[in-house]
Amino acid sequence: MSHSTARPDLVPADPLTNHEYDGIREYDNPTPGWWYWMFGASVAFSFAYLIFFHFSIAGWTPEDTWADEQRAEFVRLFGSVGQLKPDDETILRSMDNPQFMTIAKASFIGACSACHARDGGGLVGVNLCDENYKNIKHVSDIFKVITDGANAGAMPAWKRNFSDNERVILAAYVASLRGTQPSNPKAAEGQPIPAWKADAGK
Ligand code: HEC
Structure with a gap:
């Protein structure tokens, strides 16, 4: 039973634990403190990581x-656009500008997606994809809201x-969201209103 006879140089400092399975015993050699x-430390780090990156506490x-960088880029680009009028015509025309739509989408995701x-x-x-609106009759009313x-x-200002x-x-x-198919649509609120194109040339 003694383990020290054959190779005395290998005798460990750790005593044997006193359990035995199928004739096998083990040294009491615990995982080191480090x-x-x-x-x-990695468990603690994982909580911080989860909170910052998964729940986006710090916007990280x-x-x-990406949304912030796109906005910054657009603010730069706007220098050359001049002042856009908040009227039906300008808003309808802006819907056909892919660059505008990319940037506005980033703003929407950043500022509006929490509620919409x-x-x-x-x-x-409210659902902004259906045909019903509470505060909107014309496309320019969206700007006002x-x-x-x-x-x-x-709905904040x-x-x-x-x-x-x-x-x-x-x-x-x-x-532009009107008529799209959201994954989890909220029930319609307000009244159905005429299509935006009724606002063109009004
Ligand atoms: C804090 C939650 C919240 C945020 C954030 C928010 N909204 Fe709203 N929004 C609402 C609520 C609630 C209503 C419905 C108001 C009402 O009952 O008349 C609404 C209504 C609207 C409407 C009018 C819809 C209608 O049927 O009359 C528009 C347009 C709109 N929001 C756009 C936006 C945009 C664009 C953003 C981001 C810049 C945004 N909202 C951010 C809560 C929010």
């Missing part, structure tokens, strides 16, 4: 960063967060 420290997800869902299907905020809010602030031009193209982007 290993536990690394394990504990790749999507958020990323695809506009609605969460706390974005600017001043609605329903006593349930965005005039301090976005420039006039940004709100014009956001309105165009919201208008």
Whole structure:
């Protein structure tokens, strides 16, 4: 039973544990302290990682960063666009500008998706993809709602967060959501209104 006779040089300092399975015994040789420290540190790190990157507390997800960079780029581009009028015609025309739509989509995902869902299907905020609207009769009313809010602030006012031009193209982007198929549509609210093209040349 003694393990020290054959190779006395290999005798470990650790005593044997006193359990035995199928004649096999093991030394009491626990995982070293540094290993536990690394394990504990990585568990702690994983919580911080989860909170920052998964729940986007600090706006550090790749999507958020990308949206911010696109907005910055657009603000730069707007220098050459001049002032967009918040009227029906300009908003309808902006819907056909792919660059405007890309940027406005990034703003929408950053500022609006928390309440209206990323695809506009609605969460706390209304479904922006269906044919019914509560505060909108004409496409330019979308600009007004974005600017001043609605329903006593349930829909916040965005005039301090976005420039006039940004709100014009956001309105165009919201208008473009109409008729799309969101993954989880909220039930329609408000009344059905005429198609946007009724606002053209009005
Ligand atoms: C805090 C939640 C919240 C956020 C964020 C939010 N909305 Fe809203 N939004 C609402 C609610 C609630 C309504 C419905 C208001 C009502 O009942 O009249 C609404 C209504 C609207 C409407 C009018 C729809 C209609 O049928 O009359 C538009 C357009 C709109 N939001 C666009 C936006 C845009 C664009 C953004 C981002 C810049 C945004 N919202 C961000 C909550 C929000």
